[in-house]
Amino acid sequence: MFIQTETTPNPATLKFLPGRDVLPDGSVNFTAAEDAKVSPLASRLFAVSGVEGVFLGSDFVTVTKAASEDWTGLKPALLGAIMEHFMAGLPVMNDGTAGTEAGADEQYDPADRELVLQIKELIDTRVRPAVAQDGG
16 A cells, blocks of 8 residues: 655645545544544544644545654654554444534524535535645
8 A cells, every 4th residue: 555645835734645535525624632533543643642633535634743743753653554544444434423524413494405505515616625735
């Protein structure tokens, strides 16, 4: 398995491209290890010292490091963790959780359904691709 990496405009963030689907639908952002318990992959990445954030997208994983850390030592550990995770065939998310607001219930007036669908479409077609290009 070959994992590509890409820099992002944020020097504290690095994008990892494992060459396979990460999340089939949506995306999930984790800013703390406690929140990442719904994702075995994110939990594994937070176990690497110096990781402050994990963003899972359709075909990429973005990791944000602490300011005091250096990519020289962190990058190999993260590459190893991602590779081991996918090679073991482990799930990215635990059963019953998916991307985009993992586990959150949508609450809106049924009369607003059409508007909500339009907003979701704009987010999926315009906002998420722009965020993904910026590293998550």
